[in-house]
Structures are given as structure tokens and as C-alpha cells.
Ligand SMILES: Nc1nc(=O)c2c([nH]1)NC[C@@H]1CN(c3ccc(C(=O)N[C@@H](CCC(=O)O)C(=O)O)cc3)CN21
């Protein structure tokens with residue numbers, strides 16, 4: 001059980017906010033208790049991302065992810081960790097309609113998972129909601145640039161800011177979420193110079209994914225950097241080879257079952 005005191009012992013929202021311009025903030029996603037326990041040793045915050053719909057459940061976008069699924073994975077990650085701040089993504093359709101709706105669903109996520117903050121997608125258009133939530137006790141991480149929940153409007157997962165004429169809009173989004181009280185903002189899938197500019201223009205930490213090394217922190221999807229994802233966008237650096245390792249283990253097992261070398265003396269009861 002995660003008690004209130006344990007929650008306070010974790011890295012806090014103000015501690016993350018104070019990292020602006022300091023040592024880069026380390027973050028990864030996690031959806032699973034045991035892997036989150038490993039990530040917890042190194043990450044400042046862990047995101048239970050709605051990318052779990054695609055990674056864990058084979059969906060082709062994040063649009064179909066239900067709130068209850070986010071809550072179940074959020075609970076798993078909170079149970080498996082003790083140090084990192086846990087941030088849970090609000091899934092599509094649970095916050096856009098009104099600040100009231102957003103508060104109701106964000107409060108449900110926080111009460112049922114004991115996470116420390118929520119994240120939602122959108123810039124200027126979500127500013128009123130971000131202010132409403134933070135003023136009522138719910139810390140909000142914002143997310144601008146490539147916002148996967150809007151992929152149907154954008155026509156896919158498209159890098160943002162390729163046309164310099166669009167930069168003022170992205171800069172206005174960043175300023176609007178900072179001004180509204182977001183404690184940090186994810187900059188996803190935008191050209192490097194735009195992400196670097198935004199990082200200088202606002203006083204909350206920027207967390208980059210497919211953005212810039214000048215961001216105040218970086219995040220990747222854990223399974224992508226572990227080498228478990230068959231498709232990897234350009235911004236992913238693959239640090240591990242879990243896909244091939246799983247394949248080797250499963251194929252060795254299949255061979256040994258068929259030739260009856262598993263189970264051996266060591267794995268049976270006498
Ligand atoms: N496993 C996983 N990793 C992620 O980073 C991730 C998800 N899932 N699901 C939600 C979103 C979707 N994301 C994506 C998915 C694909 C591209 C992609 O294919 N990008 C192209 C660039 C296209 C362009 O430049 O317009 C690429 O080639 O990298 C980018 C972000 C990031 N998020």
C-alpha cells in the first residue's frame with residue numbers, strides 16, 4: 001500500500017519545477033510494476049503514458065485508450081516504485097470537453113492510483129483547464145508539438161515546426177501552458193531549433209521527445225529504448241536488445257520442450 005507519507009517522500013512536483021536550467025531531468029514511461037521498479041532507480045519522474053494502448057495492447061493509435069486502463073497501469077507503476085514522481089496521462093475524451101470534466105477525471109486518476117500529477121495534450125486551447133486543475137490541487141504536466149491524440153486532425157504522427165511560419169503558434173502554446181500553471185511541458189516531435197527556442201522562452205522545464213538536447217529533460221518510451229518495438233521513429237535511440245533476447249529465450253525453450261531436456265532433474269519434484 002502506498003501511504004500518504006510515502007507519496008510525500010517521493011520526488012515532488014516543486015522539485016521537478018525547480019530543475020529548470022539545471023541538471024537535465026531523466027524520465028521514461030512505464031506501464032508495469034517490475035520494470036518500473038528498475039526505472040525508479042534512475043528516473044526523476046515516470047510517465048504512465050497512453051502510448052500503453054499501442055505498446056501493451058496493439059492499438060494503432062492512442063485514441064481508443066480507456067480511462068480505466070490508465071488507472072490499472074497507474075496503480076501497477078505506483079505499487080512498483082518508491083522514489084520517482086509518477087505522472088499519468090489523461091486519455092483522449094476524458095478532459096477536452098470542459099474544465100469540470102477534466103477535474104472529475106483527473107481527481108479519479110489521482111484518488112485511485114495515488115500518482116502525483118496528470119499530463120494532458122494541448123497548448124493555448126487547454127490553458128483554462130490547466131489553470132482550473134492546478135488551482136484545485138491537481139498538478140498538470142502539459143504536452144505540445146506532436147500531440148498523438150490529435151493524429152486524426154494532423155494526418156498522422158507528423159513532426160511539427162518544419163515551416164518556420166508555424167513557430168509563433170507553438171511558442172504561444174508553450175507560454176500559455178506555463179502561464180496557466182503547468183509545472184513542466186513535454187515538447188514532442190518538433191524541429192530542434194524550435195524546441196531549443198521554446199526552452200529559453202518559458203520558465204518551466206521542457207521535457208523533450210524528438211525535440212532537442214537543450215530541453216530541460218528527456219523522455220522516451222521504455223520499450224522503444226529497450227529494443228522491443230518493431231517500428232522505431234528517428235528520435236528513438238535503442239539502448240537495449242530485449243526483442244532479440246526474448247526471441248532467443250522463447251526459441252530455446254521451445255527446442256528443449258520438444259527434445260524433453262526441459263524440465264530436467266533441477267526442475268522436477270522428487
Ligand atoms: N512506442 C511508442 N513510442 C512513442 O514514442 C509513441 C508511441 N508509441 N505512441 C504514441 C506516440 C506516437 N509517436 C510517434 C509515432 C510515430 C512517429 C513517426 O513515425 N515519425 C516519423 C516522422 C514523420 C515526420 O517527420 O513528419 C519518423 O520517421 O520518425 C513519431 C511519433 C510517439 N509516441
Ligand SMILES: CC(C)C(=O)C(=O)O
Pocket residue numbers: 029047048049050051052089143186188209219220221
Ligand atoms: C511519449 C510520451 C510523452 C507520452 O505521452 C506517452 O508515452 O504516451
Ligand SMILES: [Mg+2]
Pocket residue numbers: 049050051062089
Ligand atoms: Mg501520451
